[in-house]
Amino acid sequence: MHIIESGNVAAALGVKLAEASVIAAYPITPQTPLTEKLSELVDAGEMNAQYIPVESEHSALAVCIAASSAGSRAFTATSANGLLYMNEQLHWAAGARLPIVMCVVNRGIGAPWTVWNDHQDSISQRDTGWIQLYACDHQQILDTVLKAFRLAETVSVPVMVCYDGYILSHTYMPFELPDAEMVRRFLPPFAPEYFLDPKCPKNLNTVTLPDIRPDVRGNTAPGYMEIRHNLHMDMRKSMDVISDIEIEFKEIFGRGGYPFIEPYRVNDADYVAVCMGSLSYHLRDVIDMLRKEGIAVGAAGLRVYRPFPDKAVADAFSHKKGLIVFEKALSYGNQGALFADIKAALYAKTDRPFVRNYILGLGGREIKTTELADALRNSCKPSSATTDRPEWIGLKM
Amino acid sequence: METFVIKICTVVKKLIYFNVKVVLDCVPLEPLYHKNLLKKNHETMRDDIIQTRWHGRGGQGAITAAKIVAEAAFESGYSGVVMAPTFGTERRGAPVFTSLKFAKTKIYDLSPITAPDMVIVLDHLLLEEVDVAAGLAPSGLIVINSPKEPDAYRFEGMRVATADVTNISLNGGLPAGIVNTGIIGAFGKATGLIPIDILCKAIEKEFAGKNGRKNADVARITFENTRVGGI
Numbered sequence: 001m002h003i004i005e006s007g008n009v010a011a012a013l014g015v016k017l018a019e020a021s022v023i024a025a026y027p028i029t030p031q032t033p034l035t036e037k038l039s040e041l042v043d044a045g046e047m048n049a050q051y052i053p054v055e056s057e058h059s060a061l062a063v064c065i066a067a068s069s070a071g072s073r074a075f076t077a078t079s080a081n082g083l084l085y086m087n088e089q090l091h092w093a094a095g096a097r098l099p100i101v102m103c104v105v106n107r108g109i110g111a112p113w114t115v116w117n118d119h120q121d122s123i124s125q126r127d128t129g130w131i132q133l134y135a136c137d138h139q140q141i142l143d144t145v146l147k148a149f150r151l152a153e154t155v156s157v158p159v160m161v162c163y164d165g166y167i168l169s170h171t172y173m174p175f176e177l178p179d180a181e182m183v184r185r186f187l188p189p190f191a192p193e194y195f196l197d198p199k200c201p202k203n204l205n206t207v208t209l210p211d212i213r214p215d216v217r218g219n220t221a222p223g224y225m226e227i228r229h230n231l232h233m234d235m236r237k238s239m240d241v242i243s244d245i246e247i248e249f250k251e252i253f254g255r256g257g258y259p260f261i262e263p264y265r266v267n268d269a270d271y272v273a274v275c276m277g278s279l280s281y282h283l284r285d286v287i288d289m290l291r292k293e294g295i296a297v298g299a300a301g302l303r304v305y306r307p308f309p310d311k312a313v314a315d316a317f318s319h320k321k322g323l324i325v326f327e328k329a330l331s332y333g334n335q336g337a338l339f340a341d342i343k344a345a346l347y348a349k350t351d352r353p354f355v356r357n358y359i360l361g362l363g364g365r366e367i368k369t370t371e372l373a374d375a376l377r378n379s380c381k382p383s384s385a386t387t388d389r390p391e392w393i394g395l396k397m
Numbered sequence: 398m399e400t401f402v403i404k405i406c407t408v409v410k411k412l413i414y415f416n417v418k419v420v421l422d423c424v425p426l427e428p429l430y431h432k433n434l435l436k437k438n439h440e441t442m443r444d445d446i447i448q449t450r451w452h453g454r455g456g457q458g459a460i461t462a463a464k465i466v467a468e469a470a471f472e473s474g475y476s477g478v479v480m481a482p483t484f485g486t487e488r489r490g491a492p493v494f495t496s497l498k499f500a501k502t503k504i505y506d507l508s509p510i511t512a513p514d515m516v517i518v519l520d521h522l523l524l525e526e527v528d529v530a531a532g533l534a535p536s537g538l539i540v541i542n543s544p545k546e547p548d549a550y551r552f553e554g555m556r557v558a559t560a561d562v563t564n565i566s567l568n569g570g571l572p573a574g575i576v577n578t579g580i581i582g583a584f585g586k587a588t589g590l591i592p593i594d595i596l597c598k599a600i601e602k603e604f605a606g607k608n609g610r611k612n613a614d615v616a617r618i619t620f621e622n623t624r625v626g627g628i
Contacts, residue, residue, distance in 0.1 A: 004468050167481075168507070170482055171479060171481040171482075172478075172479070172480035173478060173479050173480070174471050174476070281505040282506050284505045285442035366509065367508060368508070369442055369506060369508065
């Protein structure tokens, strides 16, 4: 069944279909309608879940950490400064290996205040140990929420589902609402290996010493460094799980099939525009126009940012002539974070494309189709070379 | 023929009941609006996307109107539908607008409309506050909730359609100031893009119970009483 709703409602309906049992969130623009919708669904008895209102984002994630530790399927959502206020708890949730799913409705960070879209909020949290997935439209928001719960619970790593504030969150478009029975087949109830239970008290995540030591039963227990190594290795291995889940999802629902990179006219392209989120769809119209001008360019949307799909990136792009990376975020004093990651993924290849970087759309600055086309016309040339500093699009100075 | 006459009689009876001036205007067989007649602005890459902008006041329901038309457009075969409210610091009574694009295939460009093919104005007094025709494509269409005739407006090279939605809605039993369903009827008549039956069905779906019917009736009567001017 198709419905026409906002991106925030698409996310809420995904959480409902996933049968999350604990939701704790603090409202922040542009995430607010998502949590409002969830509270309505719980209040109306359409969702069998506890909705726990809290006084801050830090507490929202703390509640989810507690609920997840007790074996519940937990969900939260936030944006921008709300995400930053969670920062300490983000690291904790990942270190404690809790399969919490969180929607990050991407918004620029203050100061100065902005409520509009860019990716600085989630990108700045890339090293917290959370998996980060990016959606391009409402269908992907809903589908990615379902895949995120399945992924998080399979690899015991929390997952962020990121989508563009306003551009997706407040825009209405049609999407398919999956059948609840089919979702249950894809996403069985959460059955954790261990969880907090008053009948069987346990200590979780107590102080670990620098070295390994015997645990209460006398077995050698990993130290902090081993635990962190395991998190890293499981993040790397999660890429296989992401692939498998994508295949299974497509078998059941007939959609998707691109776990890491969603290509558009990339096969016969010499140059590829790379970015994350809704911009990769926006670029499709630009690509069609430039193709008519004879420029062999395609567009690719990266769906996974952490773990970084370096092998998929190298396989897809190393034989191209050039990559143009568009980013709504910046590692201040250096370059776009995605740009740096893509260059690193290609470094080991002897025959690699040039890579250029454009920063655009910060704080909701309008991204004009003509500006995208001009940037690609300027970059898609054999004479282009790899840059070490980004150029800016739409900067009025 | 008989059913047709009965239908006409019912409509006329209803109009007399609502004290609305009956305008004997032919229902167009062909859409009045032809995309290919318009010279597209360079900003738009795809020329198959119909771009509409809805002007209202905060709290007036322009977003709901655009959402209903989005549903109806999808229902009538436009599988690509994008409705994007303008984001800012809206407050009740202040001028607001929302964009609605639709096409026969999926729309990938979600950026705001800068060169609409048509604008729909829920309150004619907005014309004094807002340049509703900003960016409007040549020979574009302006649909206005207004008691005046289309000829009363001067928009160089544009077509104007008017309907007294405020009065029709009041006579139709809607609370004062509710014009966002009636204007859909005017949109339907002036553009001929989406059949009025589908628009009315979408209105009934949006408002549960008796209100849905009332709103749909108002849209239908507005449809019959929309005056479309020339260029």
